[in-house]
Amino acid sequence: MRAKQILNELTAYKPGKPMEEVRKEFGLDRIVKLASNENPYGFSAKVKEALPTFADEQEIYPDGYGTALKEKLAKRFNVGLDQLVLGAGSDEIIMMLCRTFLAPGLNTVMAHPSFSQYPHHALIEGAEVRAIETKNGFHDLPAMLEAIDEKTGIVWLCTPNNPTGNHIAKADFENFLRQVPKEVLVVADEAYVDFLETDDYFDTLAALSDYPNLITLRTFSKAYGLAALRVGYGIGHPEVIHKINVVRSPFNNTTIAQKAAIVALDDQEFIKDSIAKNNQVKHSFLAFCDAHQIKYYESHTNFVLIYDLPVSGDAVFQHMLSKGFIIRSGDALGIPNSVRITIGNEQDMTEFTVLLDQFLTSVKES
Numbered sequence: 001m002r003a004k005q006i007l008n009e010l011t012a013y014k015p016g017k018p019m020e021e022v023r024k025e026f027g028l029d030r031i032v033k034l035a036s037n038e039n040p041y042g043f044s045a046k047v048k049e050a051l052p053t054f055a056d057e058q059e060i061y062p063d064g065y066g067t068a069l070k071e072k073l074a075k076r077f078n079v080g081l082d083q084l085v086l087g088a089g090s091d092e093i094i095m096m097l098c099r100t101f102l103a104p105g106l107n108t109v110m111a112h113p114s115f116s117q118y119p120h121h122a123l124i125e126g127a128e129v130r131a132i133e134t135k136n137g138f139h140d141l142p143a144m145l146e147a148i149d150e151k152t153g154i155v156w157l158c159t160p161n162n163p164t165g166n167h168i169a170k171a172d173f174e175n176f177l178r179q180v181p182k183e184v185l186v187v188a189d190e191a192y193v194d195f196l197e198t199d200d201y202f203d204t205l206a207a208l209s210d211y212p213n214l215i216t217l218r219t220f221s222k223a224y225g226l227a228a229l230r231v232g233y234g235i236g237h238p239e240v241i242h243k244i245n246v247v248r249s250p251f252n253n254t255t256i257a258q259k260a261a262i263v264a265l266d267d268q269e270f271i272k273d274s275i276a277k278n279n280q281v282k283h284s285f286l287a288f289c290d291a292h293q294i295k296y297y298e299s300h301t302n303f304v305l306i307y308d309l310p311v312s313g314d315a316v317f318q319h320m321l322s323k324g325f326i327i328r329s330g331d332a333l334g335i336p337n338s339v340r341i342t343i344g345n346e347q348d349m350t351e352f353t354v355l356l357d358q359f360l361t362s363v364k365e366s
């Protein structure tokens with residue numbers, strides 16, 4: 001059959017190991033998943049309470065415009081309804097952006113390592129991927145600018161960046177944006193924006209009026225803890241949004257997901273609380289790393305990438321897996337001896353650090 005050639009070179013996304021499988025394999029009672037940057041504090045109790053009331057009308061297609069949710073978002077961010085597009089997670093918006101703006105003969109510029117879905121969908125569209133190595137985990141913006149040419153369709157800025165955790169400073173972002181040709185779409189993927197611990201951050205939403213070639217992506221999957229519902233959104237210029245809507249599938253957000261997201265937006269207390277807890281536990285973990293000379297990238301997210309470990313990331317992953325902790329090996333990212341750890345709750349992280357310390361000590365002694 002005549003499937004796209006490129007598909008022979010790509011693999012399907014490998015989600016973190018299913019918890020039940022790990023539990024059985026190692027005969028464990030309990031599994032802690034620190035692999036996908038989910039919220040260890042769950043999701044808003046208000047959403048949980050409201051969910052059963054969304055049970056009706058499942059035989060009816062959802063609102064394909066997502067009007068009620070878009071109205072809520074429009075008010076919150078002071079933008080027009082025509083500046084918003086919804087996706088089944090921001091993953092789907094990334095796919096739609098590639099479908100909209102990339103094709104054979106065009107290229108796309110991104111950092112490496114960064115979010116794996118950018119190159120994945122770009123390659124499927126037949127575009128050339130220009131991945132620019134990060135410096136200490138930071139986007140190398142001057143090098144990224146240099147990589148842009150008249151065939152560039154999209155440049156991706158993941159800030160804070162997954163998997164390194166660093167953010168792009170305000171002036172750096174602004175300088176970059178000013179120099180990008182107006183024909184190139186700049187995507188600011190802000191999946192972790194809620195976790196920022198600094199004011200030195202470029203307000204992409206405020207810049208939309210000056211930069212019609214800018215689009216901001218956000219998600220309900222991380223701080224909001226609604227990864228299972230699959231809701232993400234993009235905020236950009238109406239013309240960009242219009243084009244994305246042409247490729248968007250007609251009913252890409254379920255009725256339940258749309259309604260739940262609206263309730264979630266009203267419970268900012270939950271978000272504040274989750275972030276405060278995350279940051280506190282994160283700093284305890286970083287203090288542990290400092291005390292044990294474990295290197296890490298500065299993180300403005302709910303995960304930390306530790307590197308230069310005395311063993312491969314795969315070895316750390318395997319060991320922690322056998323103890324019931326699922327993390328991500330960074331080996332595939334090209335960062336030597338690294339793992340990415342989602343910050344769990346205090347108790348789980350305390351247990352995790354003890355096990356990690358024991359493992360690294362045993363490795364050094366052998």
Ligand SMILES: *Cc1c(COP(=O)(O)O)cnc(C)c1O
Pocket residue numbers: 037088089090091092115158161162189191218219220221222227230231232
């Ligand atoms: C998690 C993540 C997303 C996608 O999340 P969805 O669940 O698809 O909304 C997008 N970008 C980055 C950088 C992420 O880490």
